[in-house]
Amino acid sequence: MVTETESGVEPRIPLSKERVLAAAVKVADEGAIDSLTMRNLAEELGVEAMSLYYHVANKDAVLDGVIDAIMAEIEEALGGFRVPEAGADWKTALRHRILTARQVMLRHPWAPSVFETRTTMSPVLVLYFEGLLGTLREGGFSYDLAHHAMHALGSRVLGFSQELFRPEDDAGDEVNDAMLKEMAEHLPYLVGMLTETAHDDPDSTLGWCDDETEFSFALDLILDGLERRIETA
Amino acid sequence: MVTETESGVEPRIPLSKERVLAAAVKVADEGAIDSLTMRNLAEELGVEAMSLYYHVANKDAVLDGVIDAIMAEIEEALGGFRVPEAGADWKTALRHRILTARQVMLRHPWAPSVFETRTTMSPVLVLYFEGLLGTLREGGFSYDLAHHAMHALGSRVLGFSQELFRPEDDAGDEVNDAMLKEMAEHLPYLVGMLTETAHDDPDSTLGWCDDETEFSFALDLILDGLERRIETA
DNA sequence: ACCTGAACACCGTTCAAGT
DNA sequence: ACCTGAACACCGTTCAAGT
Numbered sequence: 397m398v399t400e401t402e403s404g405v406e407p408r409i410p411l412s413k414e415r416v417l418a419a420a421v422k423v424a425d426e427g428a429i430d431s432l433t434m435r436n437l438a439e440e441l442g443v444e445a446m447s448l449y450y451h452v453a454n455k456d457a458v459l460d461g462v463i464d465a466i467m468a469e470i471e472e473a474l475g476g477f478r479v480p481e482a483g484a485d486w487k488t489a490l491r492h493r494i495l496t497a498r499q500v501m502l503r504h505p506w507a508p509s510v511f512e513t514r515t516t517m518s519p520v521l522v523l524y525f526e527g528l529l530g531t532l533r534e535g536g537f538s539y540d541l542a543h544h545a546m547h548a549l550g551s552r553v554l555g556f557s558q559e560l561f562r563p564e565d566d567a568g569d570e571v572n573d574a575m576l577k578e579m580a581e582h583l584p585y586l587v588g589m590l591t592e593t594a595h596d597d598p599d600s601t602l603g604w605c606d607d608e609t610e611f612s613f614a615l616d617l618i619l620d621g622l623e624r625r626i627e628t629a
Numbered sequence: 630m631v632t633e634t635e636s637g638v639e640p641r642i643p644l645s646k647e648r649v650l651a652a653a654v655k656v657a658d659e660g661a662i663d664s665l666t667m668r669n670l671a672e673e674l675g676v677e678a679m680s681l682y683y684h685v686a687n688k689d690a691v692l693d694g695v696i697d698a699i700m701a702e703i704e705e706a707l708g709g710f711r712v713p714e715a716g717a718d719w720k721t722a723l724r725h726r727i728l729t730a731r732q733v734m735l736r737h738p739w740a741p742s743v744f745e746t747r748t749t750m751s752p753v754l755v756l757y758f759e760g761l762l763g764t765l766r767e768g769g770f771s772y773d774l775a776h777h778a779m780h781a782l783g784s785r786v787l788g789f790s791q792e793l794f795r796p797e798d799d800a801g802d803e804v805n806d807a808m809l810k811e812m813a814e815h816l817p818y819l820v821g822m823l824t825e826t827a828h829d830d831p832d833s834t835l836g837w838c839d840d841e842t843e844f845s846f847a848l849d850l851i852l853d854g855l856e857r858r859i860e861t862a
Numbered sequence: 863a864c865c866t867g868a869a870c871a872c873c874g875t876t877c878a879a880g881t
Numbered sequence: 882a883c884c885t886g887a888a889c890a891c892c893g894t895t896c897a898a899g900t
Contacts, residue, residue, distance in 0.1 A: 548847035614781035621850040
């Protein structure tokens with residue numbers, strides 16, 4: 397609702413940090429993550445690349461801002477980071493937090509790769525971790541065990557698993573039966589696994605093998621392990 | 630031992646793929662990983678950047694080659710990937726393989742970040758995974774469980790843990806007691822953890838919190854969890 | 863106060879040309 | 882067969898200049 401007192405050429409809403417960051421998320425959502433360049437982002441906003449620097453320190457600041465936008469989505473989905481947790485049931489509380497974060501990641505499949513480039517945590521992120529840590533503490537974890545827990549979970553606390561080799565999805569190298577037979581001589585175990593296990597839930601996927609069942613398996617494995625560690629402490 | 634029949638100006642050993650890759654590892658070892666640029670690599674070899682392309686397809690090929698060099702080191706440290714494993718004791722066999730890989734990573738702290746950029750596995754890597762998988766299978770894992778195991782372990786099978794936020798070590802933001810008091814009001818749990826847990830084994834470290842004890846904790850947590858899963862299968 | 867043009871210092875990479 | 886010079890298409894970023 398811009399009042400247009402001037403004789404009506406386009407209103408031209410002035411840029412702002414908020415608009416820049418919102419556009420950045422949009423650019424990333426629409427293209428791949430490498431399409432998020434300063435020049436590209438400027439174009440999306442109908443402006444020259446250099447204008448961005450008036451509102452944002454540099455590209456790193458853009459990426460940090462994008463992360464905060466994602467965290468805001470998670471916070472909203474959770475109804476705040478500091479929801480009162482059922483003290484004893486840290487496990488389902490954690491599980492819920494993490495799987496909610498994962499829903500947000502599934503909406504922005506490029507987000508994990510941005511998280512991976514960040515070196516320091518923004519205030520919102522710190523709050524997120526404070527919430528997780530609080531849940532653990534109230535669930536009976538020592539600080540030491542809680543610390544181990546965070547590291548053992550790694551990126552899973554944010555709802556994604558960092559994968560090592562995720563072949564691009566141009567899928568040039570479809571494996572056919574003839575190849576399998578050939579490989580089977582030298583790689584019996586791998587071929588055995590490939591023929592026996594299959595992934596077929598395309599909707600819950602964040603890259604290669606990170607689908608819902610895979611993610612949950614590892615998550616529960618770790619949570620169960622932690623549970624045993626408190627019990628025997 | 631270059632025979633120098635020509636009147637003696639520098640022998641000038643001709644370039645080769647091997648020399649290029651060896652130089653690449655050297656450049657990475659000496660500087661940070663971002664010092665590994667084509668121009669920089671060329672300079673190390675006393676040659677123009679464009680000459681590299683005669684021996685190597687592109688930068689991706691250089692990085693793939695560097696990975697293979699690391700894998701060769703691991704293979705050597707292990708005495709081959711296919712060492713006969715004590716069938717039953719998959720756990721110590723796996724543990725040994727992984728901690729040996731980790732020793733190599735500690736010699737090349739930049740290596741994890743290169744692994745993280747790779748999208749497809751080279752033949753040597755495939756062999757490494759075949760070996761791991763074989764160990765699991767011989768230890769009684771179903772293919773399905775073995776598959777889950779690989780994903781749950783993630784980068785840990787190669788001896789490093791992918792960390793999410795590793796603050797640069799210029800350490801500009803030393804935390805002093807005054808700040809801690811101030812933070813304590815809003816972040817009681819985090820401050821509690823920071824003051825209680827400390828890392829002090831600088832030699833076993835691969836970035837921020839990935840030190841030997843942290844790594845082993847998570848590794849054993851997962852291995853123990855897997856052990857339970859076979860038993861109850 | 864907000865935006866821009868021209869320019870810089872870096873990338874990886876090509877291609878025709880040199881020995 | 883092996884190496885190079887000049888050039889291209891991209892980055893992020895600066896700075897003085899425009900309105």
